[in-house]
Amino acid sequence: MAIERIVLVEGAALPLRGDNIDTDRIIPARFLRAVSFEGLEAHLFEDDRAQTTDHPVSNPAYRGASLMFVESNFGCGSSREHAPQAIRRRGIRAVVGVSFSEIFFGNSVALGMPCVSVSADDARRLIEVAEKNPQEPFVLEVSTMRVSGAGLTVPTALSPAARDSFTEGTWDATGLLLERFEEVEAVAARLPYLRGWRAQARPT
């Protein structure tokens, strides 16, 4: 199956301060009461937004952002894919931050939304630039692993596996996993709890 290669993400950035922003905050659980992901973007950070007057997601200046800058352990907690779905559906195509929870990171890969890591100082600097100028354009180069904008160029980190998935367009894994199905069946046939314990007990 032809999947989009993701090499470059360009555009303005939405800055979001705070460590340990969990997926319950990104998309509160009541909005998971649905059988599709459609319309989730309307509820992105809904409860956080209601509790402050200046949440960047509510700020019209960031409406067109295609990058998001965050701090550490972003997306921790619940495995809900609804969180990266809501972010992606809001128009964000890549997230730059200090660190990400593993499940959030993996869910984002499956959506073709890179989550790349930068140092804490660089994350702070990027956030400050985007706070000062919401229109400031940035470029994330997935292939060469750097993000630049406003005269700033900072190195990013991304596991080679994830990077290759994006740049080679293999981030949607299902096709790959089905490719050599006979090898899957071979593993199943070898696992004692699948082939049956009785078969296991018999001398081979």
Added chain:
Amino acid sequence: AVVAETLLQKVWDAHTVRLLPNGQTQLFIGLHLIHEVTTPQAFDMLRGRGWTVKYPARTLATVDHIVPTLDQRRPFADVMAEDMLSALERNCRWAGVRLLDLSSGAQGIVHVIGPELGLTQPGMTIACGDSHTSTHGAFGAVAFGIGTSQVRDVLASQCLAMDPLKVRRIRVNGQLRRGVFAKDVILEIIRRLGVNGGVGYAYEYAGDIVDRMTMDERMTICNMSIEGGARVGYVNPDQTTIDYLRGRTHAPENETFETASAWWKSMASDPGAAYDDDVEIDGSLIRPTVTWGINPGQSVYVDERLPKPGDAEPQSRASLEEALGFMGLRAGEPIAGTKIDVAFVGSCTNARLSDLREAARVIRGRHVAPHVKALVVPGSQAVRAAAEREGLDRVFIDAGFEWRGAGCSMCLAMNPDKLEGREICASSSNRNFKGRQGSPTGRTLLMSPAMVAAAAIAGEIVDVRAVADGN
């Protein structure tokens, strides 16, 4: 001799299909558990691409997050909840997947029923669209939470593309003191290693305290691995594991059980296996623990005071202030004496029979404080029935608790059980995130079921050791 290996390595190798071109491992998933929240979109994607469920017999469904715990008659009063359950029913019928629904007598929180049915077994790989899948690691399975696109992957191929994990062994040695439970141990681990300390790791829980623990206690510990950032947490299978599994519905029978037991034991980490990190905790020093903040790492012993942001390292000051502000608690004040509005005994962390027994022990002959709304939500229909056979329902009802049907209930905001406004809840669940219990401004204090019970009686946070004879 062969190289000494960890359980993680052995299970990983046994389930490896191949190395993918990008360096990830294609891992076979031995058991796929599904529920109503994270699967409808996965089934739609599957059908959209013309795929089918490859191993329906290795897939099991239940309904837990959205079920009302009071009136469970169909159709549910809540149209959205009814829609979600109907979608699951349709999808399971379409795929030939077994669904343990409300009429089955075996329904419950997915992480409670897998083990109690004997489906969760040592040496397996287990996946579920739910981050607390780590619970099943208590049996020496490698079990982890996945997102909806990955649920689609497992439905379609029974496989996942996975990055390798490092292993951190956490040995808890010594002797737990009176009034200290598995919940306190895992809260201690998270407090020490941090809420993201486990990213990239599987946690192997060991040490003589873990060795002596029951399966229920090990499940409580493994359940909250993800709260420490570790997607996988496990305990090596031993005689306790085997004794638990013997005679369970889906456990091997008769002489095959012995064959299975031998394989299960062989999957345990070898003595001398190398670990990427090794941590030791003196369990004798742990005291009953309560979270005061907005992540599970923000906790204190019940006889301690809340931290002062001024004393903290500069980089953590802002998050301490944010947490204290949200919680409406004052720096430097004792946590004991914090008034509560709601007491909740439930969730996949602490709603098994032993948890209900511990809570009942504290409240027997006492009554819930007049201003407190208290509820007990068994983790499964089987737990509920077993508790009723022991008369625990009477103990709770007599003490002023509500006795509910099985489900996730007030652990999260997807069913009618919710906090209102700024209510504070003493909760045996696993997450104290902002808004987690259904009110955007609601507040959660996590603790053991015995501590929740003690708080319900006193109407405020109290030291369970002062109220009951503890354990």
